Amino acid sequence: MxxxxxxxxxxxxxxxxxxxxxxxxxxxxxxxxxxxxxxxxxxxxxxxxxxxxxxxxxxxxxxxxxxxxxxxxxxxxxxxxxxxxxxxxxxxxxxxxxxxxxxxxxxxxxxxxxxxxxxxxxxxxxxxxxKLPGVNRPAIAILWPSRNPQGFNVMLDVGADIRADAQDLLQYALMGASYARNALDMPRPRVGLLNVGTEEHKGRTELHEAHALIAAHTEDGKFDFVGFVEGGDIPGARCDVIVTDGFTGNVALKTGEGTASLIGDLLRQAFAFSPLSRLASLLAYTSLRRLKKRIDPRRVNGGVFLGxxxxxxxxxxxxxxxxxxxxxxxxxxxxxxGFGDRLAARVASAAQQAQDATGVERKKEENP
Amino acid sequence: MxxxxxxxxxxxxxxxxxxxxxxxxxxxxxxxxxxxxxxxxxxxxxxxxxxxxxxxxxxxxxxxxxxxxxxxxxxxxxxxxxxxxxxxxxxxxxxxxxxxxxxxxxxxxxxxxxxxxxxxxxxxxxxxxxKLPGVNRPAIAILWPSRNPQGFNVMLDVGADIRADAQDLLQYALMGASYARNALDMPRPRVGLLNVGTEEHKGRTELHEAHALIAAHTEDGKFDFVGFVEGGDIPGARCDVIVTDGFTGNVALKTGEGTASLIGDLLRQAFAFSPLSRLASLLAYTSLRRLKKRIDPRRVNGGVFLGxxxxxxxxxxxxxxxxxxxxxxxxxxxxxxGFGDRLAARVASAAQQAQDATGVERKKEENP
Structure with missing residues (x-):
């Protein structure tokens, strides 16, 4: 980082x-x-x-x-x-x-x-x-080891609230992009919306609404939107910020941690298996330590409450x-x-624009 | 297996x-x-x-x-x-x-x-x-490498349907237990219901209803119920069958696969880093192959459509x-x-019992 x-x-x-x-x-x-x-x-x-x-x-x-x-x-x-x-x-x-x-x-x-x-x-x-003005549900964001050059992706919400409607998911996109800019030094992060497929017809209704909302706010949120992403993209390189509800995000986080921990234990067992493999683990010590450091959950310890x-x-x-x-x-x-103030400004400006847009819509409806 | x-x-x-x-x-x-x-x-x-x-x-x-x-x-x-x-x-x-x-x-x-x-x-x-009589939503079940002695856990649904109500989750528990008995030779599998916490007050409403329903069917389903489990338990040893809706299950599956694949690539990089680590990888070849075999997704290839x-x-x-x-x-x-027939019999019997129970309830209401 x-x-x-x-x-x-x-x-x-x-x-x-x-x-x-x-x-x-x-x-x-x-x-x-x-x-x-x-x-x-x-x-x-x-x-x-x-x-x-x-x-x-x-x-x-x-x-x-x-x-x-x-x-x-x-x-x-x-x-x-x-x-x-x-x-x-x-x-x-x-x-x-x-x-x-x-x-x-x-x-x-x-x-x-x-x-x-x-x-x-x-x-x-x-x-x-x-809560910040304009935020309905605060979220917990974490950094996840990934294939991206910055080494980590941002995922939110990982468990602040088990529900999230389309508006909440838009706010998560804005807050997550702001967090990526400040924690990972990315001027224009790529945001993805977690779903069970990347095709636009798949998934829950609120995700389709959220897709349209997020796509409409890339300019004021200063991010790019790659559309729907899948579980495999959380540690992947398709996007830098993964947006989801707190139920799904929490399950994904704990599944990933559990899988990594199981592989780590099996790796230790494999290296302890025979005198030859124990010698191998000595020779590979530096390389394995580098790997461990790269994916050690303690090094990216800290869910951040946003909103x-x-x-x-x-x-x-x-x-x-x-x-x-x-x-x-x-x-x-x-x-x-100064992340807190920047995030507040970003969310407030998006909320204001949404309100203005609604105002314009209302005017249009009044004077069609 | x-x-x-x-x-x-x-x-x-x-x-x-x-x-x-x-x-x-x-x-x-x-x-x-x-x-x-x-x-x-x-x-x-x-x-x-x-x-x-x-x-x-x-x-x-x-x-x-x-x-x-x-x-x-x-x-x-x-x-x-x-x-x-x-x-x-x-x-x-x-x-x-x-x-x-x-x-x-x-x-x-x-x-x-x-x-x-x-x-x-x-x-x-x-x-x-x-669909089998008594099944509302069929499910896709997979085997997931785990810390259990049998080496794998069953998880369902991983993507047949993005929704699942309490009744569906009960059927998944019955079908998943039946699958574990036949595919993993487990006479009485332990079933867990995926949630964001193991405390009974946490999670969505349909999960609380499903908790009660599944707990009431352990005898006719021939399984034990460990209650709520978390993402970390999918590769864990707390239960043998993990029950969830197809949206959450699909995200968890792909997150786990993506995490395992990232770690595998980083491991390869670590071993290719220096002449010493390349020598180490030669010495550890057999042990690493054993590990790879253990978690190779090709070896547990096959989601099974149940119901x-x-x-x-x-x-x-x-x-x-x-x-x-x-x-x-x-x-x-x-x-x-003869798995198909056994599963059908199990589901039909549970459906019959549920109907009988409803009949009894109705009678009670009629003649209190």
Whole structure:
């Protein structure tokens, strides 16, 4: 990812990231290790760290890289993976997740990062940060290893909402293109709409409506539209942004992860099979490490919530320190590029145009 | 696959498979090479081969294994990959696909195999073979490499119909369990219902209804129900049969295939990178071949159409001779096990029970 290079040179300005220390499968020690790693590599980054003060102070004190660059915000409650989003919305005021989002809402941080419960994080983000004007359903976008030169494709929605109508899919196209521009440095990304075939007569009705809507907004969205794409194009090179509803996107994401993980395990078994194959794995060590790095899910860790007043990066619940650090890096890049404001401007302008178009239509109908 | 062993011993009875020679991406020569390979390995198998007589006679004459074991049924028309199903249904009487299905309909063959256009094949199968009593939407089931001891999971529907209501999903569970019993030798398969989370409050309404329906039919369907599963469980070990609608299933299938293919290419690149890694790939040759064999999509080539009066195996359009031979082997095993009749009996019994239950309910309502 060209734009995700490390920033070892100081001076490009202090960026504050709000981090929820709790709720991940591996606990706050892993989160602190991850942000310490990021702090070491990037002198411009500062943290607001949310969770129980005593525990966090102990953990942070051990990390030199974090000294004077990490402020602790006390929050005693923790959102559990099993908590229902509705419960958290009603009774979650004392939680680290709530507190982490409050910092973004108050303008103290540009982006929030959490490893916690996805459903609760999305529900809280919607009530605390609120949706952008013109957005009906926010979406979660991820980066997927692909055959494209930039190495990754953007896919959304991967699970914010199980439904999406044609208007929502148009908004996903606009937001996904904006995200690709900022996260992958692509001036004019190619957008594809996920379907069961590339022929225009195939698939659900709302997809046909969405096809027409997206095709009509390529100019104001600054993207190219390649039409319908299939599951095989998610890791492919036909487009850079894949648009789908959150049900399909979530199943596709988890199927892809599961398949990659199965192949990885079988590969390890194959190399452990005989003395000869173990020798082979030693000889191929560097090449295999390069491959692993290329498709390691920890390196593209971070689903981004799009369509809110503020950016939220959802790290994998099982993320280790490397994974947390990758999520923080993504948050930093998005904050630095002013992505949130650009996305808001893009969606608002498209919504305005749609409204104007409707106005014109209405006028036409009134005075045919 | 325990039950998919080769049958080199003669005497277990002649089985006739109806094969559409046309419509695959590689043409009839590849199909003939594939069935010749099967004939060589299996003395019980006989073929009805459908397509242009002159061309097929030339191709078959070259294959000793096929002499006196392959009858050619002349059909001049070919269903193209771009043909719309509705056109083929109206004007496709002269095609090899139509002819191949007619043989099953007439009882001359137990199972039909085609590499052609999936949509057209399903549409023709529905009008020519007709749906089983009690089945609303037929489904396409595939075998997916998995972490389970049997090496594969069954997933359906992967694209017969983009919609599925709760009743359809119940039928998929019954048919999928029956298929797993016959194709994978599993007396009591575990069925999972694909969703975006395993918690019971998540997902679409029809999935909640289907959850209740499937849970109520585990005894007459002779399967265990593990409840909701996620995309990661498709190649996993939590269940043996994954039930979903044809839209989601098709996207998941193609995403998994695309991801596996990307990893395979990256692996090849990694091993070609340096002289040392090329040497490593030589040393690991046997192990890597074993891995490739394990996940080679050609070896589990064949989506099976379930829910019709007769079994249809849809081979991949791009199948080579090995792929065609794998599809024929699957067709043979299903024909030999009397799968079609067993499936019909299972579905009919469930439908009858549902009707009885409704009758009882009605009686209760009448005389409360």
């Amino acid at each position: 060209a734009s995700m290079k490390d920033h070892n040179s100081a001076g490009s300005g202090r960026i504050v990231i709000s981090v929820d220390a709790m709720g991940g499968d591996r606990g706050p020690a892993t989160v602190v290790a991850g942000i310490a790693h990021s702090a070491q590599r990037n002198p411009d980054i500062h943290f607001l760290l949310h969770g129980p003060r005593d525990e966090l102070e102990r953990l942070v004190a051990r990390r030199k890289a974090l000294s004077e660059r990490c402020e602790i915000c006390d929050a005693s409650g923790v959102v559990q993976m099993t908590d229902k989003p509705s419960q958290v919305m009603r009774h979650g005021k004392d939680t680290s997740m709530w507190s982490a989002l409050e910092s973004v809402r108050a303008g103290e941080a540009k982006v929030a990062v959490s490893c916690g419960n996805t459903g609760a994080l999305m529900a809280l983000s919607m009530v605390r940060l609120r 809110l007043n503020g950016t939220v990066v959802k790290s994998h619940g099982s993320a280790d320190a490397t994974g947390v650090s990758a999520a923080v890096k993504l948050a930093f890049e998005l904050a630095k590029s | 325990a039950s998919m062993k080769d049958h080199n011993s003669a005497g277990s009875g002649r089985i006739v498979i109806s094969v559409d020679a046309m419509g695959g991406d590689r043409g009839p020569a590849t199909v003939v090479a594939g069935i010749a390979h099967s004939a060589q390995r299996n003395p019980d198998i006989h073929f009805l081969l459908h397509g242009p007589r002159d061309e097929l006679e030339r191709l078959v004459a070259r294959r000793k294994a096929l002499s006196e074991r392959c009858e050619i049924c002349d059909a001049s028309g070919v269903v193209q990959m771009t043909d719309k199903p509705s056109q083929v249904m109206r004007h496709g009487k002269d095609t090899s696909m139509w002819s191949a299905l007619e043989s099953v309909r007439a009882g001359e063959a137990k199972v039909a195999v085609s590499c052609g256009n999936t949509g057209a094949l399903m549409a023709l199968s529905m009008v020519r073979l007709r 019709l009066n007769g079994t249809v195996v849809k081979s991949h359009g791009s199948a080579d001779a090995t792929g065609v031979s794998a599809a024929v082997k699957l067709a043979f095993e299903l024909a030999k096990s």
